Amino acid sequence: MEHAEHAAHVAQQLGPLATHAVSYLWLIPFFPLVGAVINATMGVRLQRKFGKGLVHSISIGAMALSFITACVAFATLLGLDSEHRFLQDTLWNIFTAGKVSVDLGFALDPLSMMMTLIITFIGTLIHVFSTGYMADEPSYWRFFAYLNLFIFSMLLLVMGDNFVLMFFGWEGVGLCSYLLIAFWYTDPQKAAAGMKAFVVNRFGDFGFILGLFLLFWALGGAWHKAPDGKTTYVETDSHAAAYVAAARGEGHGTPHVQVGPTLNFRQLRDQIVITDTGVAENLKSQTVFGFGLLAMVGILLFVGAMGKSAQLPLHVWLPDAMAGPTPVSALIHAATMVTAGVYMVARLNFIFALSPTAMGWVAFIGALTALFAASIGFFQYDIKKVLAYSTVSQLGFMFIGVGVGAYWAGAYHLLTHAFFKATLFLGSGSVILGCHHEQDMRKMGGLGKLMPVTKWTYLVACFAIAGFPWASGFYSKDEILWKAFTQEGLAFPFLGMTPHLGQIIYLMGIIAATGTSFYMFRSYYMTFTGEYRGGHGDEHGHGDDHGHGHTHVPHESPRSITFVLVALATGAVLAAVIGIPYAWTGHAPLLEAWLEPALPAIVKFAEASHSTEYLFQFIGVSAGAIGWFFARMLYKDNESKVPAQLLERWKRAWTVVYNKYYVDELYQGTVIRGSVGLARALSWFDKYLVDGLVNLAGSVTRAFANIDGAIDRYLVDGAVNLVANSTLSAGSILRRVQTGRIQTYLYGALVGAIAIVLINFILQ
């Protein structure tokens, strides 16, 4: 699918981004923030006084307003011609320190616009779903406050026009994820899952921030390209940052590009994309400890994405995160937050595209994760665990996309995945609610008759994720795998250029896609076909503490839930419209054309004929069909005895996979035991050495204090008392003179007068 636009890209020199200033962008994250603040501060009283209706009205109202504002922004963007689609809203400068200048600014380009629409639209629907799902929850207000806070952070991550805001949002969504996973914090297992998510994310964040520092450091100056083609390094003063004129001086404004360290995405993009600044060349030539600087930046930034988007080996938190309420799993751990890593790589496409090593690393980890997680998904019995591993696997596909340079395809898979995975998760939520908080698929079955809406929407989403051409998943996954196959310019860290890495990744991807289809249909058949296997009066394993006093027959969920399911399933099908491939229609897919200005990276793909592409699409569909066929054969109506026999034969392999390849145990044995051991050693050090020193200092001080006290008591106090006592005794002696009798005084006066007279007389 090498269309003309790419060629045009190469030929045409890119200019700086033209921005279109608007003043309402801040409202989009502001509404959820207000909702969160109201519910967090007054929610408990509002809920007691006015009922749960008011609490969720505030939250959903905030979401709806935010979505409407996002739609207005979308309309504004559509009204501009594609070159100028960049809305900017800078509120104020947060701080300026040396070369770092950070504005509270929001920006919407086509990529962040797409994310914002997904977040606000699916977010609103999931808020509505939650009113049904969480209806019996006593701390309803807390749930909605967290949800709104999450949306705020996510919007900050997506809309912030610089790394600082993005990082703030990045941490904010991590916090909300932690709060929501551990929402039922009285259950130690759930609280531990929340902490696990938080801690694992910290590892990723550490990589992210290191990558950020490295990039900032690398930009620490300006580069001038002299006429003889030599690039010289000029250390710039922060107050007189160098301005380098882009060669292309078009009529409008002054096409000046600020060069130097920046945290702003647009400035970063401009100085790297415009080749005349020499920044890109310089970055490419720099090395750190003999390792390509850009590769290092890309790999470190991707470590951040690995944490947030649950890629190998930092994927362990996501399956455990299913301890949270199901709407949270759908919103945070499937549709939005976990895709932040994909968004970040797509956002920084112009940096990743400069380094084949970074690209290869991203794509390879993505492929490995896709395959690995899919295989774990085969044998899970907890319906949410299946979906969790499926999410990890699909995120792997997205990283294949953004790794091989098919940024739009990665973003497209992000969009389609948001719809079908939200449908699947909410469908599973509906099933769990219907089965009174039973998550084990072995205790389900036959729910299709009892929950028709849930069944049909779930089936539609299964077709979407498995990659059948009547739903959206096919278009995005096929595009990713096709681009992976035709990508020849990938390198592997330490190995250098690896020409067939793309094909290897394709192979891993297609196997993972077959697996995806298998485990998704397995979960479908186990849940919805056959006979209901739920025990009676079986109360253990209810995760979400509610739902007593019902009869134990599953029932269809309330209207608020089915409405959302239908809306999302429709979205999962209709999203196909914007991604119909070039080979079918002769023009670029709508989404690719839309995202074009936001993805300036130039990535070359091998030329291939349309017939080859058709062949690969056929392979993609048949991969899905094979998975479907086997799932149907083995699990339909729970009749086949083959799965049990296979399990017997491959017991050992099954045990390894069922236990998730013992990755958790590996962490337990290495990282956790290491940390605990270190903590013990430090505790010993604290207890005996530091405490000893402190106690020694304490006793020395006490001894000194005692001496000082004695001096005070006997010397200083004695002197003071002596003065006081002598004054007292002098007073008691002298008071006898003061009789108070006037006649006595007169005697005195008389004697005195006579004495003066006599002295006078004698002296004369």
Next chain:
Amino acid sequence: MAHLTLTHFLVISALLFGFGLLAVVTRRNAVAVLMGIELILNAANLNLVAFGRYVAGGISGQVFSLFVIVLAAAEAAVGLAIILTLYQMSRNIDASAATTLKE
């Protein structure tokens, strides 16, 4: 009849002052103390008049002594009233026994 000079007056006045002072210092009876004060005042009056006659001339000395007489009358009235009250309180007019204002 010898001629009266200023010295005669001054001697009489000094004697009066001495008796007055002696009465004030020695007597315990409050009325007697008051009488001693009267004597001292009158010694001063005699001086004023005598100096007015022999030294200054005019009537200013006599005017002063009139004021002092008025003052002495007023003082005697107040003093006697206090002594009367003292007597009513303690059936006693011993000046050294009137110690209730002390401390």
